[in-house]
Amino acid sequence: MRHILLVALLALSSSVACVKAVPPTDTGDPLISTPTSPTRPTTPTTPTTPTTPTTPTALAYNQDLKAVFQSDCVTCHGPSRADGHYRMTTYAQVMTAVRAGNASSTLVAVTAQNGNMYRYWSGSTATRQAKAAQVRSWVVTFNAQENR
Numbered sequence: 001m002r003h004i005l006l007v008a009l010l011a012l013s014s015s016v017a018c019v020k021a022v023p024p025t026d027t028g029d030p031l032i033s034t035p036t037s038p039t040r041p042t043t044p045t046t047p048t049t050p051t052t053p054t055t056p057t058a059l060a061y062n063q064d065l066k067a068v069f070q071s072d073c074v075t076c077h078g079p080s081r082a083d084g085h086y087r088m089t090t091y092a093q094v095m096t097a098v099r100a101g102n103a104s105s106t107l108v109a110v111t112a113q114n115g116n117m118y119r120y121w122s123g124s125t126a127t128r129q130a131k132a133a134q135v136r137s138w139v140v141t142f143n144a145q146e147n148r
């Protein structure tokens, strides 16, 4: 009698244990998955992009202006021609029309939108305006420095 009872109890307890073991995992899943979602809205707090405007790269003759002058100006202001008695082949030659830091420099005046050399800037309207602004910035803000 005792054996039969024991076996019956064991069978019962094991079956109950099996049934009991299943539900906690089912109900546990939605409870675990929901708390993870609120953590996601906190992740877009990565505004690392504003670091780009903090790079006002200094303009310099050799790195920024030389190539532009070579393509747009040297045909008339170079070794073969010196229109207006002005050459732009070397930094020293370019500087004869520049007073560092001075917006009234001849080079700045003639290459600005109302200047008579503005027409020689190549490229789109935006590009030509950018080139004029670059020359002005190089002379006025960066004192017409040769290198950076």
Ligand code: HEC
Pocket (backbone or CB within 6 Å): 069, 072, 073, 074, 075, 076, 077, 083, 084, 085, 086, 096, 097, 106, 107, 110, 111, 116, 117, 120, 121
């Ligand atoms: C098609 C030929 C030609 C091109 C290209 C040209 N220039 Fe000139 N430049 C001249 C002539 C001609 C003069 C003199 C008459 C005048 O000022 O209009 C002159 C005068 C100048 C002067 C005045 C020089 C001085 O000391 O009085 C500067 C500065 C100048 N140019 C800069 C430039 C720059 C910068 C470029 C390139 C964007 C350029 N030029 C392109 C023909 C040209």
